[in-house]
Amino acid sequence: MNILILGSGGREHALAWAIRQNPKCDRLFVAPGNAGIENVARCAALDILSRSAVIGFCEENAIDLVVVGPEAPLAAGVADALRGAGILVFGPSAAAAALEASKSFTKEVCDACDAPTAAWARFAEAGPARDYIRAQGAPIVVKADGLAAGKGVTVAMTEAEAIDAIDRIFGGEFGDAGAEVVIEEFMEGEEASFFILCDGTDCLPIGTAQDHKRVGEGDTGPNTGGMGAYSPAPVLTQEIQDQVMARIVRPTIAEMARRGTPFQGVLYAGLMIKDGEARLVEYNVRFGDPECQVLMMRLGAQILDLILACAEGRLAEVDVNWSDDHALTVVLAAKGYPGDYEKGSVIARLDALPEDSAHMVFHAGTARREGQLVATGGRVLAATGRGASLTEAHARAYALVEGIDWPGGFCRRDIGWRAL
Ligand code: ATP
Known part of the structure; x- marks a missing residue:
């Protein structure tokens, strides 16, 4: 089958890398993509917020499945338009994407289904x-x-x-x-992320992760899009996952269906865990970046079968083929990020690094100019390792970091410290 992935970050590189490995995948396009994605897929210049441009591309290239990476096209109704045109799509409708696009909407849904979350009020x-x-x-x-x-x-x-x-x-x-603003009770505890595929009716957990949002070591300094992540998250034990499915995720999915806006896609539940009890911090309606990199590293080629089952409403028929592994990713960012940073600095020696099921450097913000690889964004690379233990995954990820020659970049040296 021919597949189109929308997006251009490390998340989309990881999705493309995993999907490419599945024999069901014939032609793979990523729009707009980046210099790393070019190694596993064809990049297409396309306005991914334009419904007509995306549908036109799908028709021209006989696309059988569209996988939407970021939230903006979802909130803009791109998934609805594709479904309307009879094209299979992985990602929620704009109405269901409100679970991310409106914090008060999510709070109302939680109240309606009694899902534990912080007390709240809304003001205009x-x-x-x-x-x-x-x-x-x-x-x-x-x-x-x-x-x-x-x-x-x-x-x-x-x-x-x-x-x-x-x-x-x-x-x-x-x-x-x-x-409008939402004001919430402050929740204490340890944060973790839980990823669940939902086909409107059924749900299938596909992994847990923890990320590091702050730019500085020891989780200090300004917030970023994420400086690193690891999977699984030790705090999300099987018992807590079961609790979250029973008290938060399944009730949410049932409430969304009851409202006539069933949720299809990946639900990313941001959770706060304290004394063995989880409460919902937020929902996102797509994979996290860089959490997607560690999830794809662990799931590999099977992600396409899972995504297909999700898009076709067959989740009840499939299961995850789990292996007892760990993955860890270290984000390399341009010096200055998340403040002002320079674009265009040259990255060298990436070609000499191993690329296999235990080592991958995913690209987030890169381009090729005059034969050289250059940084084009704030977060630029995600050096990702997989291993039998978190310690091994950590060693592999940082060995990749050591091999990258990029004087214009930096990374945190303590990714995974809490779990290690
Ligand atoms: P992001 O894109 O960073 O996930 P967001 O804009 O979707 O952010 P939230 O996830 O709702 O916002 O909040 C961002 C962060 O603020 C959370 O990851 C958490 O650390 C903290 N936070 C949010 N709500 C609460 C709360 N009620 N109590 C304590 N911390 C909270």
């Missing part, structure tokens, strides 16, 4: 929001309701910080995404 005006914060006290969490690329959330340790966040959101810092 600053005055009542400030009053609420003063009444609740700090610590407290303030969130712009809509999509703000991870920047719309303030975990405020003081009332002043929380009120400043309210003023920034209603002052227009996040545009329409900040038309």
